[in-house]
Amino acid sequence: IDELLAEGVSGKRVFVRADLNVPLDGTTITDDGRIRAVVPTVKALADAGARVVVASHLGRPKGAPDPAFSLAPAAARLGELLGAEVAFATDTVGESATATVAGLSDGGVAVIENLRFNAGETSKDDAERGAFADRLAALADVYVGDGFGAVHRKHASVFDLPARLPHAAGYLIATEVGVLKKLTDDVQRPYVVALGGAKVSDKLGVIDHLLEKADRILIGGGMAYTFLKAQGHEVGISLLQEDQVPAVLDYLKRAKERGVEFVLPVDVLVSDEFPDLKTKAPANPTTVAADAIPADEEGLDIGPETRKLYASKLADAGTVFWNGPMGVFEHPDYAEGTKAVAQALVDSPAFTVVGGGDSAAAVRILGFDEKAFGHISTGGGASLEYLEGKTLPGLAALED
Ligand code: 3PG
Numbered sequence: 001i002d003e004l005l006a007e008g009v010s011g012k013r014v015f016v017r018a019d020l021n022v023p024l025d026g027t028t029i030t031d032d033g034r035i036r037a038v039v040p041t042v043k044a045l046a047d048a049g050a051r052v053v054v055a056s057h058l059g060r061p062k063g064a065p066d067p068a069f070s071l072a073p074a075a076a077r078l079g080e081l082l083g084a085e086v087a088f089a090t091d092t093v094g095e096s097a098t099a100t101v102a103g104l105s106d107g108g109v110a111v112i113e114n115l116r117f118n119a120g121e122t123s124k125d126d127a128e129r130g131a132f133a134d135r136l137a138a139l140a141d142v143y144v145g146d147g148f149g150a151v152h153r154k155h156a157s158v159f160d161l162p163a164r165l166p167h168a169a170g171y172l173i174a175t176e177v178g179v180l181k182k183l184t185d186d187v188q189r190p191y192v193v194a195l196g197g198a199k200v201s202d203k204l205g206v207i208d209h210l211l212e213k214a215d216r217i218l219i220g221g222g223m224a225y226t227f228l229k230a231q232g233h234e235v236g237i238s239l240l241q242e243d244q245v246p247a248v249l250d251y252l253k254r255a256k257e258r259g260v261e262f263v264l265p266v267d268v269l270v271s272d273e274f275p276d277l278k279t280k281a282p283a284n285p286t287t288v289a290a291d292a293i294p295a296d297e298e299g300l301d302i303g304p305e306t307r308k309l310y311a312s313k314l315a316d317a318g319t320v321f322w323n324g325p326m327g328v329f330e331h332p333d334y335a336e337g338t339k340a341v342a343q344a345l346v347d348s349p350a351f352t353v354v355g356g357g358d359s360a361a362a363v364r365i366l367g368f369d370e371k372a373f374g375h376i377s378t379g380g381g382a383s384l385e386y387l388e389g390k391t392l393p394g395l396a397a398l399e400d
Pocket of ligand 1: 019021059060149150153357379380381382
């Protein structure tokens with residue numbers, strides 16, 4: 001983007017593909033981290049006199065307009081953060097978008113409606129995606145890719161549009177790639193990875209890769225129960241991906257061969273019902289040993305002994321990568337595990353990276369100071385796929 005700014009963008013329509021896919025409670029944004037992350041790029045372009053057209057997806061609407069997934073709240077928040085008026089187009093490539101972009105003056109900013117209100121955005125059919133990219137291209141003279149959270153998607157605005165316009169990477173993408181490159185090329189040891197979240201299947205690729213790179217892997221969240229099952233323990237009605245047990249056994253075996261330490265919970269908080277995340281009514285969980293989960297109960301967070309164990313395993317790290325909450329942190333009775341891991345990262349002198357939409361939102365929602373971490377990635381799937389060494393369509397398109 002610096003080269004683009006040096007060439008001059010005054011009066012040019014610059015399309016910024018951002019990732020404004022923020023968590024919403026109705027129309028209230030519960031974590032605006034992804035919006036704040038794109039502000040430097042939008043501000044630099046606007047200050048240089050560009051007519052900035054910001055576009056993003058939000059959620060997974062079905063290729064047609066759906067008010068529940070409108071970007072209007074995100075556009076309003078962007079305006080507050082910029083301290084400037086931000087116009088909002090109520091469609092993506094229709095009359096409203098065309099008129100809104102035409103109405104921009106130099107230095108003006110507009111947000112167009114959710115890209116996924118058009119089936120062409122996510123289509124698997126190259127021609128359909130290309131046709132939508134053509135319509136997006138008509139709105140701009142230049143493309144800036146800055147939606148790091150979406151670079152692993154082969155979508156029209158991420159992959160096809162940059163091929164149609166002069167293009168550059170924004171500040172957020174440059175920072176994210178710089179940090180993740182450090183984790184792959186130049187890591188300070190011990191390299192400790194904490195992985196949580198619901199599903200083992202989402203983490204297969206990254207675990208595979210980390211077995212070659214990491215010194216220690218701590219497992220929490222819903223995926224821990226598949227690991228406990230693989231170790232021969234009963235897990236009651238906890239989240240379990242039975243079909244992943246063979247893969248997990250293979251990881252445990254390979255980790256042993258390679259001298260990678262795999263650390264599993266030694267105790268967990270259990271209950272016979274999932275907590276009410278809306279009312280946050282007290283859930284009164286009990287703590288049990290990880291090998292003694294009652295048949296009619298489910299594990300919903302790591303227990304106090306595991307919190308201590310994981311903190312000690314993180315204390316001497318040179319580098320930490322953390323992806324995925326340790327429990328159902330959205331409920332206060334199950335937030336302690338995620339808090340303990342976040343606190344261990346804060347206390348650690350290591351270079352710490354929080355990756356993943358959920359864990360990044362968790363540290364902010366739980367009240368941690370973002371500056372206490374080395375880097376909080378805006379990418380969930382994107383950062384995992386980067387670490388897996390995959391080619392990411394949105395980055396490849398910008399390098400081209
Ligand atoms: C994310 O939340 O990881 C990104 O915004 C991508 O969203 P998606 O998984 O719906 O493509």
